Amino acid sequence: MFFSIVSFFPLINSTHWIFRIFDFIRLQLSVILLFLLLARPFLSVSNSIIGLLTIFLIAISFVYQLSIILPYFPKSKNKSITPKHNIVAICINVKQENQDYERLIRVVKSVQPDILLTIETNKKWEQNLKEIEGDFSNIIRVPKDNRYGMHLYTKLDLKDFNIHYLISKEHPSIEVKLTDSKKDDFIFWGIHPPPPSPTEKPTSKQKDAELMKVAKLARKSMTPMIVSGDFNNVSWSKASRLFSKISNLKDARINRGIYSTFPANLLIFGFPIDLLFHSNTVTVNKIKVLTSIGSDHLPLQFMFHINSKVDTNKELNSNLKSLANQKIMEGKEAAKNEN
Structure with a gap:
């Protein structure tokens, strides 16, 4: 019962x-x-x-x-498609206390990603990843010691970037505008909202608010977009589905596979919280969970390409807009009361 x-x-x-x-x-x-x-x-x-x-x-x-x-659950086998202009990315929450830096370096050297998003990276992680910096032409550094640091490494041309503090000054997000080899622009978001848990936040208000802020910004954009990171949220949750509706982005796991990434050492109890959403103008060709790097998360690798330059977004439903605004207000209030 x-x-x-x-x-x-x-x-x-x-x-x-x-x-x-x-x-x-x-x-x-x-x-x-x-x-x-x-x-x-x-x-x-x-x-x-x-x-x-x-x-x-x-x-x-x-x-x-x-x-x-x-x-x-997958409807068909996730076949590896490698078009000429395929972009390879890795997203990994390294776990700040993890000191097995070499394992991540080996993964990066092996995969040779065009984009690497590291989460929970502080100055110590930044210094120990110096070895891979020469492999990337652009690096966005946001080191923090509160488990919400973030670094983005890319080999692609960087047109613009923003470091956002959407709800709290403690939780950064990275937004970059990149150009692929076909000279097509796209936006890549790296996010890591705080989870509701006995050791973090008592409620999901701040997490939900941060997701709604990103979703509203994504909805306004006509540029092809990828949003990835440690959402601290499973794919099928109400918050994830609401994020998809408001942002007009697709959950890349639907009809493809669950791809559990946490907890790394107990995947029999695992679930997907390192998520991946994309616009209609982006085709995700492959998703893969990589080998452990000593973190409590497993790295998520994905390959994608831009299939169209301009998206056609519809106006956001007024009820959804009100709901998003309400959640943003509640999240801001929760962050304010915490200080």
């Missing part, structure tokens, strides 16, 4: 972590619910009304969980 009840916790309109956490473990809950259904003949479950109601609730909960995660 417990597993059936908590399956529906994310439907409760609360931003507290105790309700949001059950969004993260839908895969694991689905397996547990399926096991309970299959094990029913071997369990001493009575045929009373309460017993039958319990089995019915378990079945309904399993179907509900499946309806949410099923769109993320």
Whole structure:
């Protein structure tokens, strides 16, 4: 009965972590619910009304969980497509306390990405990654010791960049405008909003607000766009789906695969929180989870190309706009009360 009840916790309109956490473990809950259904003949479950109601609730909960995660299962094999103008990127939360710098350096040297986004990188990480700096023509450095530092390395031509502090002065995001080999411009966002958890923020208000800010900025842009980073949010959560609607960006995992990236050492309990969204003008050709670098996250590699120069965005629905503005206001208030 417990597993059936908590399956529906994310439907409760609360931003507290105790309700949001059950969004993260839908895969694991689905397996547990399926096991309970299959094990029913071997369990001493009575045929009373309460017993039958319990089995019915378990079945309904399993179907509900499946309806949410099923769109993320691949419809066809994720084939490797390598068009002439393919761009290779790696996004990795390195875990600030991790000191296994050489493992990341080996991955970078092996993959040779055009874009490398590192998250939770401080000055110490920056200094220990000096070896790879010569491989990149442009580097954006935002070192921090609060686990929200960020660095972006790229071999592509850099036309412009902004370091945003969207909700809090403690949580930067990087926005860069790059040019590919065909001379097509695109925007790449690297984000890392704070998670709701017992050790971080009590609610998801700041995270949701930061996602809504990025989504509104993405909606206004007509330039091809990629948004990647540690969202501290699973692909199928209400916040991720709202982000997709407001930004008019696609979740690259839909019909492709789940690609769990956290926790690195317990992927049987893993879920996807290093996310990837893209505009209609961008084609993602491949997604791959790379080998561990000693962090609690696994690196996410993806390949993409620009398929059109200009997007055609529709006006944002007034109800969605109001909802986004409300969440931004709540997030700002939560950040203000924290200071």
